[in-house]
Amino acid sequence: MAIAVLDPDKSTVTILTELIEEMGETPCPFTDKDKYLSAISPKSHSIAVISDDFIDVIEGTKQVYQSIDVVAIGGRDRDECIRAGADHHLKKPFLADEFRQVLHVLLHSARAQGPSENGAFIAADRGMRKIIEILDKVAPTQAAVLIQGESGTGKEVIARYIHRLSKRSSGPYVGINLAAIPDTLLESELFGYEKGAFTGAYATRIGKFELANEGTILLDEVTEISMGLQAKLLRVLQERQIDRVGSKAPIAVDFRVISTTNRDIEEDIREGRFRKDLYFRLNVIPIKVPPLRARRDDIVPLASHFIAKVAKREGMEEKFLTPEAKDALLSYSWPGNVRELENVIERSMILTDGAGITAEAVTIGMEGGPNVMTEHVAVGTTIHDMEKRLIMSTLESVEGNRTKAASLLGISIRTLRNKLNEYSGKSQFSDASADENSAPE
Ligand SMILES: Nc1ncnc2c1ncn2[C@@H]1O[C@H](COP(=O)(O)OP(=O)(O)OP(=O)(O)O)[C@@H](O)[C@H]1O
Ligand SMILES: [Mg+2]
Incomplete structure (x- = not known):
C-alpha cells in the first residue's frame, strides 16, 4: 500500500517523498489536486498526507474512503482539520521525526493491517437473521432502503452491509448526518455550490450527491430536514440530477439512496412534518431494526x-x-x-x-x-413520562451537560434539545458548545 502526498509546494512534496522512501514505504506524490483525486483509492493507498490548503480534499477523502488515514499538514488550526476529517494534523514547519512518528503509528494501527472492523455484522437473533435474508436479496438491486430503529441499533452497520453487497461496492459510500448540519448549510453540503454562488464561496465545491456518483449515499436522520429541502430532495430522487447552488445547468448523478431515522416517520407524515411523496421514494424497502x-x-x-x-x-x-x-x-x-x-x-x-x-x-x-x-415503575406510567424522567435524571447526573447526556442516552443532541423544548419551552440546562452549531429552529 502506498502513501499519497498532496501539497501545492513542490519542495514539501519532495522532502516528504524522501522521508517515506527512507521508511521503506512507497510514496505517491502529487502537487495537483485533480490528479490526486483521480488516483486516490483505498485499494492502493492506506494513508494520505494532504496540505490543509486543500481542506475540501481532506474532507472529501475521509468521507468517501473512511479506511484511508488522513494526515493534514500546514498552517491551519488543528481542530479545523480534525473536524474536516483528518486523523492527524502536523503544523508546518514540523520536524522530520514528528512526521516519521505519525506515519509509524498509522502504519502499525489495526486499520492499516487489513480490512476494517466496520464490516462485522453480528446477527444471532432470529429476527435479525430474517433481516439479513431480506438485505441479501435487496442489496444487489438499486432499490431505495429506509432503515428505521432506535439510536445505536446498528442502522449504519446495515447501510454499509447493503453497500458492500451491492453492485456498487467498488464505488464510494458517502454518508451525511442531516441532523448534525444546520439547515442553512445543508443544501450546499448535499448538492455543492459554484464559485461565487454566495459570499465565501471562493471555489466550486462538490456536494455529497456528486461524491456518491456510482456509489451509495446514506441520508442519516432523514426526518430532520426542512420542508423546503424535502422538496428539493424529492426532485433529485425523481430526476437523478442535482443543481449545485448558484449553477444553471443540472448535473446527472448515478446514486443509490439509503436513509435512516430513529423517529416514527409515519407520525411525522401524519402531522405534516414529512412529505408523503418523499417517504414513498425513500421507503421502497423498509427495514425495521429492533432495539437490543x-x-x-x-x-x-x-x-x-x-x-x-x-x-x-x-x-x-x-x-x-x-x-x-x-x-x-x-x-x-x-x-x-x-x-x-x-x-x-x-x-x-x-x-x-x-x-x-x-x-x-x-x-x-x-x-x-x-x-x-x-427502579419501581407504577403500572399506568406512560412511555412519554418514563422517557422524560430518564432524560431529566440523566441530565441531572451530568450537571446539565447536554452533550454528555445525549451520548449517555444514545440520542443526538438535536433530539435531546427537541425533547427538552417539548417538555418545558425553554430548558434551564445549557451547553453552549453543543448548541452553537445547531440549526435555527
Ligand atoms: N449487528 C452488529 N454487529 C456488530 N456491531 C454492531 C452491530 N450493530 C451495531 N454495532 C456497533 O454498534 C455501534 C452503533 O451502531 P450504528 O452506528 O450502526 O447505530 P445507529 O443505529 O446508526 O445509531 P444512531 O441512530 O445513533 O446513528 C457501532 O459501533 C457499530 O459498529
Ligand atoms: Mg447512525
Missing part, C-alpha cells in the same frame, strides 16, 4: 465480538464473561442499544485485571446505571 432489548439472543454474541475487537485493538488477551456478567447483560434494558453494549464491554475489558469479566465490572459501565432498570 427485543433481541436478547444477540447480546452475548455481540459482547464476545466486542471483547475480541478491543483485545485486538489494544493488544490484550481476550477475556471471558462470567455467568453472572452474562446474566447482568441479559437483564439490562439497553436504552443505548448496541452502542451502549460496546461501551460497556470496552470499559469492562480495560478495567478488569483478571481473565474473567465480572457482573460488577459490567454494571458499573451501564450508562443509565443498573438502578434505572430496577
Whole structure:
C-alpha cells in the first residue's frame, strides 16, 4: 500500500517523498489536486498526507474512503482539520521525526493491517437473521432502503452491509448526518455550490450527491430536514440530477439512496412534518431494526465480538464473561442499544485485571446505571413520562451537560434539545458548545 502526498509546494512534496522512501514505504506524490483525486483509492493507498490548503480534499477523502488515514499538514488550526476529517494534523514547519512518528503509528494501527472492523455484522437473533435474508436479496438491486430503529441499533452497520453487497461496492459510500448540519448549510453540503454562488464561496465545491456518483449515499436522520429541502430532495430522487447552488445547468448523478431515522416517520407524515411523496421514494424497502432489548439472543454474541475487537485493538488477551456478567447483560434494558453494549464491554475489558469479566465490572459501565432498570415503575406510567424522567435524571447526573447526556442516552443532541423544548419551552440546562452549531429552529 502506498502513501499519497498532496501539497501545492513542490519542495514539501519532495522532502516528504524522501522521508517515506527512507521508511521503506512507497510514496505517491502529487502537487495537483485533480490528479490526486483521480488516483486516490483505498485499494492502493492506506494513508494520505494532504496540505490543509486543500481542506475540501481532506474532507472529501475521509468521507468517501473512511479506511484511508488522513494526515493534514500546514498552517491551519488543528481542530479545523480534525473536524474536516483528518486523523492527524502536523503544523508546518514540523520536524522530520514528528512526521516519521505519525506515519509509524498509522502504519502499525489495526486499520492499516487489513480490512476494517466496520464490516462485522453480528446477527444471532432470529429476527435479525430474517433481516439479513431480506438485505441479501435487496442489496444487489438499486432499490431505495429506509432503515428505521432506535439510536445505536446498528442502522449504519446495515447501510454499509447493503453497500458492500451491492453492485456498487467498488464505488464510494458517502454518508451525511442531516441532523448534525444546520439547515442553512445543508443544501450546499448535499448538492455543492459554484464559485461565487454566495459570499465565501471562493471555489466550486462538490456536494455529497456528486461524491456518491456510482456509489451509495446514506441520508442519516432523514426526518430532520426542512420542508423546503424535502422538496428539493424529492426532485433529485425523481430526476437523478442535482443543481449545485448558484449553477444553471443540472448535473446527472448515478446514486443509490439509503436513509435512516430513529423517529416514527409515519407520525411525522401524519402531522405534516414529512412529505408523503418523499417517504414513498425513500421507503421502497423498509427495514425495521429492533432495539437490543427485543433481541436478547444477540447480546452475548455481540459482547464476545466486542471483547475480541478491543483485545485486538489494544493488544490484550481476550477475556471471558462470567455467568453472572452474562446474566447482568441479559437483564439490562439497553436504552443505548448496541452502542451502549460496546461501551460497556470496552470499559469492562480495560478495567478488569483478571481473565474473567465480572457482573460488577459490567454494571458499573451501564450508562443509565443498573438502578434505572430496577427502579419501581407504577403500572399506568406512560412511555412519554418514563422517557422524560430518564432524560431529566440523566441530565441531572451530568450537571446539565447536554452533550454528555445525549451520548449517555444514545440520542443526538438535536433530539435531546427537541425533547427538552417539548417538555418545558425553554430548558434551564445549557451547553453552549453543543448548541452553537445547531440549526435555527
Ligand atoms: N449487528 C452488529 N454487529 C456488530 N456491531 C454492531 C452491530 N450493530 C451495531 N454495532 C456497533 O454498534 C455501534 C452503533 O451502531 P450504528 O452506528 O450502526 O447505530 P445507529 O443505529 O446508526 O445509531 P444512531 O441512530 O445513533 O446513528 C457501532 O459501533 C457499530 O459498529
Ligand atoms: Mg447512525
